[in-house]
Amino acid sequence: MCERISIDPHICHGQACIRGTRIPVHQIVRMLACGDTIKQLLTDYPTLRREDIKAALDYAASLA
Secondary structure, three states: OOOOEEOOOOOHHHOOEEOOOOOEHHHHHHHHHOOOOHHHHHHHOOOOOHHHHHHHHHHHHHHO
16 A cells, blocks of 8 residues: 555544545545546645645555
8 A cells, every 4th residue: 555545443434545634535536536626636635745646546546
């Protein structure tokens, strides 16, 4: 698993999240699928970095 993704049973019920945040991977993927841009995500979540979004997509793709 990527160092930017964490799974902790005590954070967000064990869902895969961006490390150091409570932003679940599935939320990033869903927002992009609904048409939000990377720029919008970075504005909505100022703690996110482009590398976090890429890691979330890579993680989601590894599950498919």
